[in-house]
Amino acid sequence: NAGVTQTPKFQVLKTGQSMTLQCAQDMNHNSMYWYRQDPGMGLRLIYYSASEGTTDKGEVPNGYNVSRLNKREFSLRLESAAPSQTSVYFCATEQGSGANVLTFGAGSRLTVL
């Protein structure tokens, strides 16, 4: 089983460019999350989706949008990238909502110049 698949693994953008990070899961989990990981700060929640058709803001949503296309897919979009968005982004899934045993993708490293 693939589990949680993120694409792309690496991306370099110029300030102001837009891009979408894709996440797909094959575990039939209801909840999906986007985190960003920065040195010395652990993981911070950007957006989450408790179920298909619903999305909510996390701790650091500014500059991002998300779309829960269906149960399998949850995408993260940067409309106008900024250097402060240079980070490693992780998608995660959870079977229910609140059990908080997350399954993570391998991450997407984004650099904004």
Added chain:
Amino acid sequence: AQSVTQPDIHITVSEGASLELRCNYSYGATPYLFWYVQSPGQGLQLLLKYFSGDTLVQGIKGFEAEFKRSQSSFNLRKPSVHWSDAAEYFCAVEGFSGGYNKLIFGAGTRLAVHP
């Protein structure tokens, strides 16, 4: 507000030595606590979790952690470290904030293992 503190940013141990990684949390109720491990270039993998019951929990890869309510701690231990344990370790607590349950992560402890 809920928070998680991992006091040690970086730890180095010799292979075969014992290991303890510290984690302190701030949470009003009985917490759900987790340890995750991240190998280089990989996502996070769950090592173990505490929800209730026995305060000493066993995880994968020979790790264990002990929940101590009086000290607000959930330290991770391993009696004999292997070179493959070199990774970054994250403690997390489930918290309710902003209208939803979420995992609050510590900043992580990077473990290096000397041969």
